[in-house]
Structures are given as C-alpha cells and as structure tokens.
Amino acid sequence: MDPLSPPVAFHFSVMFVGGTPPVSDTAFQEVSGLESGLETEALVEGGENRFVHQLPKPLKQGNLKLKRGMTPADSGLVKWCKATIENDLSKPIEPKDITVSLLNEERDPVAVWSIGNAYPVKWTVGGFDAMKNELAVETIELAYTTLKRKT
Numbered sequence: 001m002d003p004l005s006p007p008v009a010f011h012f013s014v015m016f017v018g019g020t021p022p023v024s025d026t027a028f029q030e031v032s033g034l035e036s037g038l039e040t041e042a043l044v045e046g047g048e049n050r051f052v053h054q055l056p057k058p059l060k061q062g063n064l065k066l067k068r069g070m071t072p073a074d075s076g077l078v079k080w081c082k083a084t085i086e087n088d089l090s091k092p093i094e095p096k097d098i099t100v101s102l103l104n105e106e107r108d109p110v111a112v113w114s115i116g117n118a119y120p121v122k123w124t125v126g127g128f129d130a131m132k133n134e135l136a137v138e139t140i141e142l143a144y145t146t147l148k149r150k151t
Contacts, residue, residue: 116146
C-alpha cells in the first residue's frame with residue numbers, strides 16, 4: 001500500500017478488553033461515533049466590545065455505535081448488553097475497554113483508537129419488513145469516558 005494513499009474505511013476490527021462475560025463475537029458491519037471535542041462558553045468582558053472570550057468547557061464524547069446482523073442470545077456481547085440494560089441498575093455496570101483498528105490489506109493496523117470505560121446505553125433492532133429480503137440488524141450504542149488515537 002502506498003503510504004500516501006488514504007486507507008479504506010471498510011476493513012476494520014473491534015476488540016473488547018476485560019470484564020465478564022467475555023466478548024469475542026466482534027464482527028460488525030459498521031462502526032461510528034469515534035468523536036470527541038471541546039465545547040466553549042462565551043464570556044463577554046466588561047468594557048471590551050471588540051471580541052468575546054471563548055473559554056473551554058469539559059471534553060464532550062459522542063457515543064460509539066456498533067451495527068451488525070442479529071446474533072443469538074448466548075453471544076457475549078448480547079449477554080453484556082442484557083446485563084447492563086435489562087437489570088434495572090440492580091447490579092453495578094461493568095464497563096469494558098474497546099480497541100477499534102482500521103486495517104490495511106495485510107490486516108495491519110494503520111490507525112488505532114482506544115476507548116475506555118464503555119458500556120451499553122441503547123440497543124436497537126432494525127425494523128422487520130415482509131416485503132424486503134434483508135438481514136435483521138441490531139445497533140448497540142455505547143457511552144464511554146475516554147477516546148485516544150494511538151496510531
């Protein structure tokens with residue numbers, strides 16, 4: 001691969017680290033939500049009318065969205081989602097760390113993001129339509145604390 005060529009976005013991997021149950025079923029058709037940014041708060045200085053100060057507020061993270069064909073109930077990811085979302089907060093949430101890697105044609109990472117303290121906050125099953133020949137798709141949305149690009 002030419003090092004100056006931008007990488008393709010369809011060859012990637014997702015890995016979950018730690019926690020119980022272990023998550024090994026990590027094949028997804030789409031990953032989105034690798035985003036973070038600073039919001040600012042405007043501060044007007046008395047007597048100074050030429051500009052407004054923009055003060056940074058705490059870092060804001062998006063939610064990571066993982067989309068794939070529905071999997072059986074014995075999937076590690078499904079068990080983790082059920083334990084987090086369906087337990088009415090009767091047990092502590094068990095966050096996991098996640099690594100998302102963009103890969104080249106040799107399956108070597110060209111960009112890697114480390115996501116810390118992720119846990120499911122939304123679990124959506126796509127609509128069913130008898131007139132379409134499509135897979136049943138589920139989307140899992142995860143809140144997270146940290147996002148760092150490693151490479």
